[in-house]
Amino acid sequence: xxxxxxxxxxxxxxxGAIASLNCTYSDRGSQSFFWYRQYSGKSxxxxxxxxxxxxxxxxxxxxxxxxxSQYVSLLIRDSQPxxxxxxxxxxxxNNAGNMLTFGGGTRLMVKP
Amino acid sequence: xxxVTQTPKFRILKIGQSMTLQCTQDMNHNYMYWYRQDPGxxxxxxxxxxxxxxxxxxEVPNGYNVSRSTTEDxxxxxxxxxxxxxxxxxxxxxxxxxxxxYTFGSGTRLTVV
Numbered sequence: 001x002x003x004x005x006x007x008x009x010x011x012x013x014x015x016g017a018i019a020s021l022n023c024t025y026s027d028r029g030s031q032s033f034f035w036y037r038q039y040s041g042k043s044x045x046x047x048x049x050x051x052x053x054x055x056x057x058x059x060x061x062x063x064x065x066x067x068x069s070q071y072v073s074l075l076i077r078d079s080q081p082x083x084x085x086x087x088x089x090x091x092x093x094n095n096a097g098n099m100l101t102f103g104g105g106t107r108l109m110v111k112p
Numbered sequence: 113x114x115x116v117t118q119t120p121k122f123r124i125l126k127i128g129q130s131m132t133l134q135c136t137q138d139m140n141h142n143y144m145y146w147y148r149q150d151p152g153x154x155x156x157x158x159x160x161x162x163x164x165x166x167x168x169x170x171e172v173p174n175g176y177n178v179s180r181s182t183t184e185d186x187x188x189x190x191x192x193x194x195x196x197x198x199x200x201x202x203x204x205x206x207x208x209x210x211x212x213x214y215t216f217g218s219g220t221r222l223t224v225v
Contacts, residue, residue: 043219046214049213088155090214099157104154
């Protein structure tokens with residue numbers, strides 16, 4: 001089992017819809033969870049982080065964390081073609097210092 | 113505030129050649145990392161450093177070496193380049209404060225022919 005798993009996609013949604021991206025992790029002691037967006041040919045950029053169970057909202061983005069079920073998700077409301085990118089989930093595991101473990105990423109395509 | 117700066121942005125190497133990928137950060141971050149990303153794949157950790165003078169292997173260290181003589185600089189050395197090292201290389205840094213992720217450099221696209 002991979003430490004951080006994501007469906008590679010592509011996930012295709014129409015413009016204006018809600019895109020739901022999911023991530024599961026294996027280390028139950030993981031502390032913090034991050035979502036990065038990576039446009040083709042560019043470096044990853046941090047969108048959000050979450051460390052408490054529940055929802056965290058920032059503009060059109062909502063991160064959801066369920067530690068009991070060991071999953072974290074990212075919802076993108078009112079999806080735009082400019083949201084088309086690969087979304088990387090990253091987990092800061094317990095006793096791993098400052099290290100992040102990355103999932104393989106989910107490619108999102110938002111169609112006009 | 114430049115963040116994380118990587119040079120060069122592109123490079124073509126011949127098999128057996130060597131080169132150094134440069135990485136500099138100006139955020140006074142203790143932690144620095146080198147990742148490679150193959151097409152359509154996730155990030156694989158090559159080496160990391162928790163401070164000046166301290167480095168350690170990541171998931172895929174073979175064929176690479178690093179040094180960390182200062183807080184700012186974390187160069188990655190490729191010895192005897194092989195086609196399997198064709199990839200995009202990202203340097204990243206982070207502070208030791210909780211809930212701060214990595215800041216990535218813009219990447220180096222390396223082709224070994």
